[in-house]
Amino acid sequence: MADSAAAVVLHAPPAQHAGLSGLDAGLLGAVVAGQARLTPEQAVEIFHKMPLPELGRWADARCRALHGDTFRTFIIDRNINYTNVCNAKCTFCAFRRDGDEHDAYTLTYDQIHAKIRELVAIGGTQILMQGGMNPELPLQWYLDLLSGIKREFPKLHVHAFSPPEFIEFVHFFNPPGETLREKIRWVMVRLREAGLDSLPGGGGEIFADPVRRKIGLGKCDAESWLTCMNVAHELGMFTSATMMFGHIEGYADRVHHMWLVREWQDRALGAQAGTRSGHYKAFISWPFQRENTPLGRVPDWGADPAELGMEFSGDAVARAWDFGRGVAKQPAGQRAADVFDFGAMDKREYPSAHLYGKRVRMSMASDYLRTQALSRLFLDNVYSIGSSWVTMGPHIGQLGLMYGANDMGSVMMEENVVSSAGTTYCLDEAVLCRLIRDSGFVPAQRDNTYDILRVHAGADAPDMRVKDWSEHRARKTHQQAPREPKLAKVTVGAT
Numbered sequence: 001m002a003d004s005a006a007a008v009v010l011h012a013p014p015a016q017h018a019g020l021s022g023l024d025a026g027l028l029g030a031v032v033a034g035q036a037r038l039t040p041e042q043a044v045e046i047f048h049k050m051p052l053p054e055l056g057r058w059a060d061a062r063c064r065a066l067h068g069d070t071f072r073t074f075i076i077d078r079n080i081n082y083t084n085v086c087n088a089k090c091t092f093c094a095f096r097r098d099g100d101e102h103d104a105y106t107l108t109y110d111q112i113h114a115k116i117r118e119l120v121a122i123g124g125t126q127i128l129m130q131g132g133m134n135p136e137l138p139l140q141w142y143l144d145l146l147s148g149i150k151r152e153f154p155k156l157h158v159h160a161f162s163p164p165e166f167i168e169f170v171h172f173f174n175p176p177g178e179t180l181r182e183k184i185r186w187v188m189v190r191l192r193e194a195g196l197d198s199l200p201g202g203g204g205e206i207f208a209d210p211v212r213r214k215i216g217l218g219k220c221d222a223e224s225w226l227t228c229m230n231v232a233h234e235l236g237m238f239t240s241a242t243m244m245f246g247h248i249e250g251y252a253d254r255v256h257h258m259w260l261v262r263e264w265q266d267r268a269l270g271a272q273a274g275t276r277s278g279h280y281k282a283f284i285s286w287p288f289q290r291e292n293t294p295l296g297r298v299p300d301w302g303a304d305p306a307e308l309g310m311e312f313s314g315d316a317v318a319r320a321w322d323f324g325r326g327v328a329k330q331p332a333g334q335r336a337a338d339v340f341d342f343g344a345m346d347k348r349e350y351p352s353a354h355l356y357g358k359r360v361r362m363s364m365a366s367d368y369l370r371t372q373a374l375s376r377l378f379l380d381n382v383y384s385i386g387s388s389w390v391t392m393g394p395h396i397g398q399l400g401l402m403y404g405a406n407d408m409g410s411v412m413m414e415e416n417v418v419s420s421a422g423t424t425y426c427l428d429e430a431v432l433c434r435l436i437r438d439s440g441f442v443p444a445q446r447d448n449t450y451d452i453l454r455v456h457a458g459a460d461a462p463d464m465r466v467k468d469w470s471e472h473r474a475r476k477t478h479q480q481a482p483r484e485p486k487l488a489k490v491t492v493g494a495t
């Protein structure tokens, strides 16, 4: 049908039923059918009270309603971390370096092209390119980088530069514009013209300001992150959203994070009235990896027996924060983050608050699956939920397909960020296909828009051709990504 007023489908979010319990089977059945939406309070209740297998069953039902029973997907792309020099100091990061450290690096264009050539040789269709936030790189370096990639690899999809990088681009390049939104747009339009196709959702972490101020030192706040993605959506680009949990945050902070994604997604979809323009295409969450990070040295919650009967300090602060509504005396025109003082919380009502940020509650497999399953139920307006085998390992990642995920992400040729924090899983296409097939689905390679490129149903599928699995697995998993060499000072325009 040609475009016409009759063809336009207005985005209408499903109704919420605040009076019902989050455990109400009728409500959850309606959520599965896309006819109801969970409130944040219901989601927190599910987090705390629903048995994991039951939550998994609801999430799986919702996933099957959206994606069917046959295919589960993956993409062949390559992570390219173009620089590890970063002017932020996130406490959960083992990857960043100062520019003068001996193992600081910025890749040359030649090195990046060589990596892409290797990717294309194995059927790859996309690069995921993110860096530290390197103040030495001017705008022209990025423009030449993108145009050079598109010249050499015109069919390659460039999924690059997360919102924190964009916010720093604004600081580094000082573009024209009255507002942050205008400045972001100025930079993004130019990068897009040079070859940028879509934005990854890196740097989301946890949006709640009390958490973000503690762990994301020097990184943009939630409002800036979400505004950046909204600009990308206005320009017609797809993006993803991410969440890194299992550190100092409370469960309600995770729900608050998803709630903001859902709200801004409504805004993006509503603005476009049902067209296929920009919005969040996927949500991927993963637990904090502690090795080699400052935050990883913080003691575990409950290691001291005196803490065992107490509310986790992150839950206490999240309760006081109350989805950002907890700041009763917020002066007009000031952000809640600027006035919320968790140090001054009532000690009788919040006896563990003084431990906030001084304890971590690490997330293991069951908490990961619980969080992912809830994201499938809560994010009714986000198409794809990705399973994070990169952090959880291949078999928990596989289990994720039964807990609401429809996508296994990418084969991993190389990874430098979580591997710096001690996680070193690498999988090839055959193993990824095998993991999906063993879960009862047909593996299918997708592109960035989640359209299926190749269905692996026959005897020539990558996993069906493997004769000796024990040998294949031993060779391809647990492969440490090589560290990048330190390079001489970057020359703008060099290849």
Ligand code: SF4
Binding pocket: 086, 087, 088, 089, 090, 093, 094, 095, 096, 131, 132, 133, 164, 219
């Ligand atoms: S997480 Fe990213 S922004 Fe934060 S310090 Fe590491 S490289 Fe920099």
